[in-house]
Amino acid sequence: MKPPPAGAGPGRAATIYEVARLAGVSHQTVSRYMADPSKLKAATSEKVERAMAELNYTPNLTARSLRTRSTYRLLALVPGASPYFPSRMLTGAAAAAQDAGYHLDVVALEGSGPDRTERLRRILDGGPFAGALSFVPLAGTDLLQAQERIPVVVAGEYDDQMRGQGRMSDGSAAGSIVAHLAALGHRRIAHIAGPQEWPAARNRLRVYRQAVQEAGLEDGGVAEAEWNAASGYAAAQTLVADRSITAIFAANDQLAVGAIRALHEEGRRVPDDVSVVGWDDHPESAFLVPSLTTVHMDLEAQGSHAMKQLLAALKPGRTPPPEPGTAGMRLVLRESSGPAPRAPGQTSLEA
Amino acid sequence: MKPPPAGAGPGRAATIYEVARLAGVSHQTVSRYMADPSKLKAATSEKVERAMAELNYTPNLTARSLRTRSTYRLLALVPGASPYFPSRMLTGAAAAAQDAGYHLDVVALEGSGPDRTERLRRILDGGPFAGALSFVPLAGTDLLQAQERIPVVVAGEYDDQMRGQGRMSDGSAAGSIVAHLAALGHRRIAHIAGPQEWPAARNRLRVYRQAVQEAGLEDGGVAEAEWNAASGYAAAQTLVADRSITAIFAANDQLAVGAIRALHEEGRRVPDDVSVVGWDDHPESAFLVPSLTTVHMDLEAQGSHAMKQLLAALKPGRTPPPEPGTAGMRLVLRESSGPAPRAPGQTSLEA
DNA sequence: CCGCCTTTTGTTATCGATCACATAATGGAG
DNA sequence: CTCCATTATGTGATCGATAACAAAAGGCGG
Incomplete structure (x- = not known):
């Protein structure tokens, strides 16, 4: 002690x-x-x-804090369950906090429901934080309870005017994906969505559905999954039964890896029989076999940007920095997506 | 009154x-x-x-700190360059710190040489930390400078009695890998090593060399690389020239992914022509095609353990917790390793 | 029952900053 | 040149804990 x-x-x-x-x-x-x-x-x-x-x-910041009852400590909530949460996003946020003279405490927020609410309460009681930046979606009650005390920014979440805070949760690139697949001749495609409590997952799904409709394609179904390969594998297993689906858009690269595995086990080749597209552009994704068509993101900049929003919220005078749009988000074409097979859904009969 | x-x-x-x-x-x-x-x-x-x-x-920890001239803040140094540093290790450490009533600040330590030393100095000046836990290897001068002020534990590094702090840097599983490959009939194998300033990378290399010799195998060469797929890809390109090598042991899973890619581009199949083994057991590794033979690690426990060592160092009275050995580290056999080809190095002549 | 030593509890000072208020210095209007 | 509003600076209190020392309570031999 x-x-x-x-x-x-x-x-x-x-x-x-x-x-x-x-x-x-x-x-x-x-x-x-x-x-x-x-x-x-x-x-x-x-x-x-x-x-x-x-x-x-x-x-002496300690003495200052004691007198002013303020602290120079911020809280970063990261998903405990997601084993490879991109630490770049975190280090980007940490750097921005330090530049502003704040310190950033990391806490893993695991579990869900009342358990998690309790844990969050304990953390907030533990020491006075000036604000919190969450990389985890917070349920309404959690959020309200937390915001009673301190400003909270949930990265990729909506602000109180219900303007999307762009960037992290921006799903517009899903439109590019659908357009890309349509141009390759795919007619019936499916989506493996992320957990729907994440705005990013919801936006990707929403834009996907809209784009499919606008492009006049058939929606082969949506399977919801966690953000990991095992879950993508399971989700894809339910989708592969429909052999008329020739392309799968996965909400992140791990899901895409799981989906490719499931297709492989069904004897369906990627991209010859089915195209797969991911999202995030992990550093490994370019080296997979097949290399992954995906959406590139500048994670460090996003973490840094989320932190700047929090810092702005701490000083009532200042307005949040302008939304820098979707900069850094772009579709990267690689081997896992290709032309639709000549006779879609008939690959097994070609032999 | x-x-x-x-x-x-x-x-x-x-x-x-x-x-x-x-x-x-x-x-x-x-x-x-x-x-x-x-x-x-x-x-x-x-x-x-x-x-x-x-x-x-x-x-009120602030008031207590002011009076006692101590802080409840610890510093976590994470690699800024490694985009997907396993955050589990960090969250494990954070949880251990919080259980002990400390807060953990995260700082990304990027670059190298004098630049980094300067950055480290600035961080330590910025606020009084009670101790630091580094997931980055620190050069001798950095370390000395830092340790003048506060206790520093470098995860996976050696302590001052030169006893390896086991676990993270333990390379003994490399022996299991070599034995596994030898049992499959491989005679000539190679190693893609991690950056040699990391004790974990050095230990894996050291144990690899020793095991190869003891098993009477031929060392097909060692290529040093960074901890990422791109570097593994480049390293493997230099190794594939020697077609008598039938197995590659990569120092982590990302390197293995890069190596498999390089082999694929050379037209060599995994595992039919060449076996590849990784290390870390990323959650995705089981779903790759081929799935990756690798060494499973309990990263969260390791982060937590490293933090406990730091906490022990903060209280002069207590001795560090006993070394829990290599618990949780085990070879996981999957598809990327298989029997050596009948005529090693002759695959291209079989047709 | 006294005196002395040990254990337990109370009183006041202190860490290093800001806040609230008092006081000194400045400046312009009359 | 005086007066008063303003501005600049100084004095003492305060945040909530621990440190240092003082005092009270308890225990025990003689």
Whole structure:
């Protein structure tokens, strides 16, 4: 319970009192300098500045927090269940937080339902956080409870004006996928959707359905799955029964891997018999056999952007940064998608 | 006179003064209760306990830190370059830290050399950390500089008695891999090693070499690579020239994916012509085509274990937890490894 | 029952910053 | 040149915990 002193360096760090004495002013003047140097007389301001530089002063954030009842700590909620949650997104967010002088605590939020609500409550009780950034979709009650206390931004979630916070949850690239498949001659395609509590999963599904209809294609069915290969495998097994389906759009690359495996076990070749498209462009996806047609995302930028939204929410004065649109999201064509077979659904009869 | 704060409003958290008043003792007694309840008379202790429960008291860590000049913040250094650093390892560590009442800050450590040393210095200056857990190998100078200030544990690194801190860096399963390949009739095998500044990569290589020799096999060569598929692909391209190599052991699953791709492009089938074995057992690896023979690791337990070592280092009294050995590390046999071809190196002449 | 030592509890100071208020310095209008 | 509103600076209190020291309570031999 009692950690040893930190930073037992060469002498203790300087305090405002030492700075004040050296500058020949009161400690409060030093404090004012930090709040807003322009409110001091230029001469005073300069004296303080010099003293600070000489003593190599850095403010004690602990003391400041105690007095102001604010903290410089933010909370990052990451999915505990998703074993390979892209850490780039997290490091992007962490970097943005640190640039703003905040520290980012990581907590894995596992499970679901009341269990998770309880866990969230305990975390929020544990220490005062200035805000929270969640990479996990939060149920309505969780969110309300959390937001009673601190600003919460759910990456890829909607803001309170119900404008989608673009980027992470933007599903528009699903339109490109459908168009790509249609251009290759596919007529009947299917979708393996992610967990529908994730806005990103919902948007991909929504855009998929709309695009299929607009392109005049047949919807071969939608199977919902978790964000992992095992679940994609299981979902695809239900879809492969319909041999007239010649293309599958999976909501992420892991699902696509599982789907390809399921097709392989059914003796159906990718892309000769069935095309498969993923989403996320994992670094491995270009090296799979077949390499995966997918949607590239700049995960680090997305994490950083989500954090900037949170930081903006912490300062009531400032407005959130403008939505940078879908930059960095683009369809990458690789081997797993190809022309529809000549006689769709008849591959087994060709021999 | 210093009366306790006016009203224990439902909004603000209770303080020791309020607890003390309710329990009919002094605030210092409450403080003592938290330090060690057994030092109080049983009756007093119980009164405090009841008051705490009634007020739902949680100590203000900020105030405590200010007085004790200590912090409850730990630093987690994760590789910024590795896009899919297993976040499970991180969440395991975070959970262990939180159980001990610490908060874990995440920082991505990118680049290398003096650049990185500078970045590390800035981070350590930024706020007082009680300790640091690095998932990145630290160069000698970085490490020394950091350890001057706070305890540092590098996951998978050696401790100061040069006992390997087992688990993460344990390479013994490489022996199982070589034995497995030898049993399948392979005579000449190769290794794609990870970056040699990582102890885990060095140990896998070391055990590989030793096992190859002991099994009386031929070492077909070692290619060093980064921890990603692209690098595994490039490394394998140099190895496939030697067509007498019938098996490749890659230091992790991503490298194996890259290697399989390179073999595929050379027209060599896996496992019919060449067997490939990975390490880590990514959740996707079971669903690849071919599914990957690999070494399963319990990443979350490893992260948690590394954190426990750090926590032990923070309390000079306690000794580090016993090394739990290689539990959870085991070879998983799948499709990517199979019997050596009848006429090794002659596959292209069979037709 | 006293005195002395040990255990238990209470009182006041302190960590390093900001806040609230008091006071000194400045500046423009009359 | 005075007066008063403004601006700039200083003084003391405060956040919530622990540290240091003081005092009270309990135990035991003589």
